[in-house]
Amino acid sequence: MTDAPLAxxxxxxxxxxxxxxxxxxxxxxxxxxxxxxxxxNAAALEETDDRIRATGGLPATLLPIDLRRGEDVDMLGPTIAQRYGRLDIVIGNAGVLGRLGPVTHLPAKDWAEVIGVNLAANWHLMRTTEPLLRASDAGRAVFITSGGLDSPTAYWGAYGASKSALEHLAVTWARELAITNVKVNLFDPGVVRTRMRAAAFPGEDPMTVPAPDDVAPKILPLCLPGEMRSGNVIRG
Structure with a gap:
């Protein structure tokens, strides 16, 4: 790779x-x-690794994990420290849509899953990776958020609440790390052709929506050592 700013x-x-x-x-x-x-999904992670290798990237380390289990998320930092001795970039991307419906009709298990994956898992992620990010000369953390949170939408209560809370949590963390080398931001990718999008809008023609490969490069600047923004929501 001739251009490797994250080498x-x-x-x-x-x-x-x-x-x-x-x-x-x-x-x-x-x-x-x-x-x-x-x-x-371990098999799907292997497919991601195949794509990485096909582009000439270093073989990925694959960690099958259920983010709903906070104790498992807590082990990510120590596991990476043992394997590599460092961690410079954290992307909190995992998320679930959950069941759409009136907030008072949501089953407790559906509420718990949405909050557990979209919010609580990222709290655990912050806790377990902060020591490594602080030790980096340019620690970078980016959390994936969603647009339209300022205008709540009927039947999207759990998802919207979880993403709004994530934004508050991430910006708070950014301010707590203001005097360190760690920069924390949120990235709103806009509409993306994903399974979550298809579940939310089943009548939509997916070919009218940007593919993940078209959107993902926009997050790269937030991961670079030269990125100085922190505590911001960056719209894709």
């Missing part, structure tokens, strides 16, 4: 099994990063 850096991507997460993993690997790909 020598280690990047963790959650939700890297498919969709936007897989595309981000490929982009970071193509930029020279050693990618640690985390997700629930």
């Amino acid at each position: 020598g850096r280690v990047a963790l991507v959650t939700g890297a099994s498919r969709g936007l997460g897989a595309a981000i993993a490929v982009v970071l690997a193509s930029a020279g990063a050693q990618v640690v790909a985390a997700g629930r």
